[in-house]
Amino acid sequence: MKDNDFYVTGIALSQFVYGAESLGIAGVETLTQAGLSKEHLLPTARVPEPLYEMTLLRLMLASESDSFGVDIGQQLMPPLYGVLMSLAFSSATLGEALNNMARYQGLASGNCGGIAYLVDGPTVELSVAMTHKNPIVRRHMAEFVITLYCSLLRLISTRAELSPKHVWLEHPPYSTAAQHRLESIVHCPVTWNAGRTRMDIDKDIHKLPIHGHGDDNLRLAKQLAQQQLEELDKRTSSVESIKWHARELMLSGSPRRDTVAERLGVSTRTLDRRLKNAGVSWQELLDGLRAQLAIEYLSDQELTIAQIAEKLGFSEVRAFQRRFKIWTSMTPSSYRKQLL
Numbered sequence: 001m002k003d004n005d006f007y008v009t010g011i012a013l014s015q016f017v018y019g020a021e022s023l024g025i026a027g028v029e030t031l032t033q034a035g036l037s038k039e040h041l042l043p044t045a046r047v048p049e050p051l052y053e054m055t056l057l058r059l060m061l062a063s064e065s066d067s068f069g070v071d072i073g074q075q076l077m078p079p080l081y082g083v084l085m086s087l088a089f090s091s092a093t094l095g096e097a098l099n100n101m102a103r104y105q106g107l108a109s110g111n112c113g114g115i116a117y118l119v120d121g122p123t124v125e126l127s128v129a130m131t132h133k134n135p136i137v138r139r140h141m142a143e144f145v146i147t148l149y150c151s152l153l154r155l156i157s158t159r160a161e162l163s164p165k166h167v168w169l170e171h172p173p174y175s176t177a178a179q180h181r182l183e184s185i186v187h188c189p190v191t192w193n194a195g196r197t198r199m200d201i202d203k204d205i206h207k208l209p210i211h212g213h214g215d216d217n218l219r220l221a222k223q224l225a226q227q228q229l230e231e232l233d234k235r236t237s238s239v240e241s242i243k244w245h246a247r248e249l250m251l252s253g254s255p256r257r258d259t260v261a262e263r264l265g266v267s268t269r270t271l272d273r274r275l276k277n278a279g280v281s282w283q284e285l286l287d288g289l290r291a292q293l294a295i296e297y298l299s300d301q302e303l304t305i306a307q308i309a310e311k312l313g314f315s316e317v318r319a320f321q322r323r324f325k326i327w328t329s330m331t332p333s334s335y336r337k338q339l340l
Contacts, residue, residue, distance in 0.1 A: 006111055010047065012110070019077070043107070047280075073144040084105075087104060093209055094206060097156050098124075113132075123201065139174065146199060157208050168196065169192050246285060291327040
């Protein structure tokens with residue numbers, strides 16, 4: 001799978017946009033500035049990873065907070081998660097709830113992340129994986145997921161004092177204040193710079209019963225979750241061929257919508273409908289591809305910024321620099337230095 005094939009759903013995007021709004025940040029306005037619309041906040045919307053990261057970076061910059069991921073992780077909004085919350089509250093035990101959330105987490109994170117739920121001896125481990133390469137995004141996302149799952153532990157069990165046994169984070173603390181902020185929320189030992197992000201939960205907590213559990217409700221929630229996952233897969237496959245041809249044309253010149261439609265043997269109206277069903281417009285698709293290609297090209301130290309701008313179809317270097325800053329909140333040169 002290519003990097004530009006990664007996506008999240010509207011659930012993940014909504015958590016950050018509406019979470020930012022609750023913190024006094026113009027989340028919806030930032031969404032628009034990043035080239036997305038309110039349609040991308042729908043639960044089954046498919047949001048390309050480059051545009052998702054662009055939105056997150058803008059929100060992080062606007063927040064001026066070292067603990068943005070932690071702040072958003074505390075803004076737990078059950079209605080945004082739909083069937084995922086139904087799965088959690090319909091489970092018999094806290095362990096089963098977390099297991100179901102991990103199993104169907106693709107309904108929120110798409111294919112940009114994963115939660116592994118492992119029972120080993122006296123503890124249960126929740127480990128976090130993600131495809132994000134930007135170190136700023138990765139740091140805030142890791143702290144967001146840990147904070148969110150701590151919030152879930154307390155919400156589902158109705159026990160405000162509940163905490164994991166131990167937390168590991170793949171990165172070092174950004175600042176002393178940021179370190180104390182997260183540690184004061186998880187209420188357990190934290191090991192920083194641990195190589196990967198995960199948390200241990202005591203097995204006694206894992207067995208806590210959930211009030212209001214119902215077998216019928218759980219069965220229906222699982223059925224709905226499976227249907228939604230299949231629908232996401234269907235929407236993904238319908239647009240992949242469009243992206244493949246657009247990317248190929250972009251590598252050799254300027255991609256045209258009618259050329260892609262002709263290659264696929266469909267009308268431009270049908271092509272637009274397929275893109276709409278996948279939750280993305282033609283321009284958004286091109287922007288996502290250009291952003292990803294720009295990042296790929298910048299990792300090649302033999303290419304100059306001017307050569308990259310030309311390869312992406314920009315008439316001048318400044319136009320590329322301005323656009324790249326919109327995509328990532330960084331200049332191409334700054335991004336390249338960060339990679340080094």
